[in-house]
Structure formats: structure tokens, C-alpha cells
Amino acid sequence: MTGSPLLALTQGDPNGIGIEIAAKAWRVRREEQLAPFFLIGGRAGVTAQMAALFPDIPLAEISEPADARERFTKALPLLPLDPGLSEAEETIAAIRLGTELCEEGRAAALVTNPIHKKRLYEAGFDHPGHTEYLAALTGRPGKSVMMLACPKLRVVPATVHIPIREVPARLTAGLLTHVIETTHADLITRFGLDHPRLAVAGLNPHAGEDGSIGTEEETIIRPVIEQLRATGMEITGPYSADSLFHDAARAKYDAAICMYHDQALIPIKTLDFDGGVNVTLGLPIIRTSPDHGTAEDIAGRGIANPASLIAALKLAALMAGA
CATH class of the missing domain: 3.40.718.10 (Isopropylmalate Dehydrogenase)
Known part of the structure; x- marks a missing residue:
């Protein structure tokens, strides 16, 4: 994995399945030959979910994305957000930080877990969704295009x-x-x-x-x-x-x-309900995402399917030149 691109993965809405499928993707990292990735999320929320659902998966808190590459072989790397943020603020902050890391070249691509748009709107978020927010963050408002891709x-x-x-x-x-x-x-x-x-x-x-x-x-x-x-x-x-x-x-x-x-x-x-990937075109960074929602009806039960996230991680690595 030394020469593989390093991917930034956001937690998505903490009430959804993002953290769960991130852990499941990490668990099959060798079988699926995944490029190294690190999770951006709230320390308290991620730690609590991991303890409840995946006590066997170690977390490795990192302060720099580059540290994730070595840690990834033995633990799921977590780049924690500032404490004290609300859940909606955490969701937005993770996207913003992941975008900045890609723009700075400290991550090769951004993979985003699903967000709950209504919850963000109620917190003052004024973008229709991920795609438009990423375009604004990268100085490309109105320029981004959404693609859905599968093999x-x-x-x-x-x-x-x-x-x-x-x-x-x-x-x-x-x-x-x-x-x-x-x-x-x-x-x-x-x-x-x-x-x-x-x-x-x-x-x-x-x-x-x-x-x-x-x-x-x-x-x-x-x-x-x-x-x-x-x-x-x-x-x-x-x-x-x-x-x-x-x-x-x-x-x-x-x-x-x-x-x-x-x-x-x-x-x-x-054609491929579980393997579809959302790709944002027209940005100066690479961004992919699972092609599903937060699935809060099954969150916390340990039954979420990570297939679309795994596909998103693979496509992000491929696009980054893996």
C-alpha cells in the first residue's frame, strides 16, 4: 500500500450508517485490496459506535493524514474533528476538512458518506447537497456535475x-x-x-x-x-x-x-443497486460517494451493506491513479 493513494473518508451523518460501513470496509481492506484511507469524524461519536458495534476493530487517532498510511494496516485511522460541535456541524466540518486536505495534496481523493439534508438545512446549511457544497468550497459554484457509475x-x-x-x-x-x-x-x-x-x-x-x-x-x-x-x-x-x-x-x-x-x-x-458510486465531475479534486442515503432505519444494528462504499473507495483510488 506504500504507493497507493491516500483517501479521506468523511463520517457522514453520525445518526446514519457511515461509521459502520467505514469500519466494515476497513475490515475487508486486504481481501478487497483497498487503498489506505482515514476517517474524518467526531471523536466521541466514532468511539461510541465502534465500541458498540466493532469492539474488535482498533481505532488509531491521527493528527496528520500521512500518519494514516502506516496505521491503516493494523487499525482504522481517525482524524478527529474539534470537540464541542453539534452533529450537523460535525457533518459539515468533515466535508470541509476533507476538501481542504485534498486541495493541499495531503489526501489524493475525498470519499463522502451520506448526509441527512433536512437536518443540515435546519442547522443553516444553504446548499442543495454534497455536490453543490463541494463546488462552492473549491471555488467552482455552478460548475459541478453529478455522475453515477458502476462497472x-x-x-x-x-x-x-x-x-x-x-x-x-x-x-x-x-x-x-x-x-x-x-x-x-x-x-x-x-x-x-x-x-x-x-x-x-x-x-x-x-x-x-x-x-x-x-x-x-x-x-x-x-x-x-x-x-x-x-x-x-x-x-x-x-x-x-x-x-x-x-x-x-x-x-x-x-x-x-x-x-x-x-x-x-x-x-x-x-443494474447494480449495491455497487453504484456517486462521482462529482468538474471539480479540482476527486470526490466519490456511496450511492445510497443515511439508512437511519437500520443504523446501529450492524446490518448495513458496505458494498457501495467499497466501490466508492476503489473508484476514488482508480481515479487518483492507483
Whole structure:
């Protein structure tokens, strides 16, 4: 593990399963060949959860990320947050510290455990979610793009956490161009694809059927595709979304650009519910996350599945050049 990238992992919401799946990932670090990582979290909360669920797993408190590399072989390294923070403040502070460590080169990538957005909003958090907060922290507000990835599929929604009724108005040529260009650039720089192939879904059923079931394909989506194809980008569409995700279709592209949240997330969660990874594109740092929520209904019971976190750790290491 000497030459492996060092990953910063946030605890997520302390009422969720983040600490539990972090411990479970550490437990299988050798079998899964995981790069070394350290957990950023509150000392009291992490210690209490570990004592209750994993008394057999030693914790090693560190003061510098570099110390985690040696400690990782025998203990789960913990970089503790300042004491006295509320749970919401801990969640935010862990993200902020992990981002700073990546920007400073003291960690190669950031992996974030799930957050409880409503709890953060009530504490004054004014960002829609992780993605937007990370963009603000890194000086890229409005520039980040969300990708969901698994071995069988990569999808990118052009619009994300907004009501479905607002999608047509939000779907502009400028937004779609930015999403596609950002995806294309990061597929080259972060995923090592020399000539990424992109497929673009339509918004309406049957991709609008030449304007008879909606006009967005003809007025927005197709012109953007044609403009980007003219620059040399390998991009096709718009396709009817109901025929874009079967085996033969997926073999023809490296990522699918979708028009809204569920159009992108339903196929990837159907194909690989436990192994999907959330990746933030367009940032100066690498960030991945499990593709699930805080799962507070099962938190503290020791039954949480760490598969998506393990996949997020592996992809972060791969993107960092492992």
C-alpha cells in the first residue's frame, strides 16, 4: 500500500450508517485490496459506535493524514474533528476538512458518506447537497456535475434534485452543453478514456417522435448534440430513454447523458443497486460517494451493506491513479 493513494473518508451523518460501513470496509481492506484511507469524524461519536458495534476493530487517532498510511494496516485511522460541535456541524466540518486536505495534496481523493439534508438545512446549511457544497468550497459554484457509475454503466443527469415539473424550464442549451463538456473532459482526465463515447437521452417519450410528443429534443437537445459533434466529440442521440440501457445499447457508449434524476438513477440502481458510486465531475479534486442515503432505519444494528462504499473507495483510488 506504500504507493497507493491516500483517501479521506468523511463520517457522514453520525445518526446514519457511515461509521459502520467505514469500519466494515476497513475490515475487508486486504481481501478487497483497498487503498489506505482515514476517517474524518467526531471523536466521541466514532468511539461510541465502534465500541458498540466493532469492539474488535482498533481505532488509531491521527493528527496528520500521512500518519494514516502506516496505521491503516493494523487499525482504522481517525482524524478527529474539534470537540464541542453539534452533529450537523460535525457533518459539515468533515466535508470541509476533507476538501481542504485534498486541495493541499495531503489526501489524493475525498470519499463522502451520506448526509441527512433536512437536518443540515435546519442547522443553516444553504446548499442543495454534497455536490453543490463541494463546488462552492473549491471555488467552482455552478460548475459541478453529478455522475453515477458502476462497472456496467455511467450516467449523468443534466438536472438533478428538482421537481419533475420544473425540468423542461431548467433544461437549457447552456446547461446541457456544460454537463456534456464537463463529462467528456473528466472521462479523459479522470477515467483515462482517450476518446469517450457519449449517448444522450431525450426528455420525452420516444425522444419526442419528431416533435409530436414534445419539442425539447428538436429545439434544445439535438442542436447541442450537433454543435458538439462538429467539434470532434463522439456523441449521439437523442435516444428514447426506454431503449438506451439494455446490454447491446450500453456497449456503444461510455456514459449516458440523461435529462433528469430518475431517468439516470433508475437504470443504474436496477443494474447494480449495491455497487453504484456517486462521482462529482468538474471539480479540482476527486470526490466519490456511496450511492445510497443515511439508512437511519437500520443504523446501529450492524446490518448495513458496505458494498457501495467499497466501490466508492476503489473508484476514488482508480481515479487518483492507483
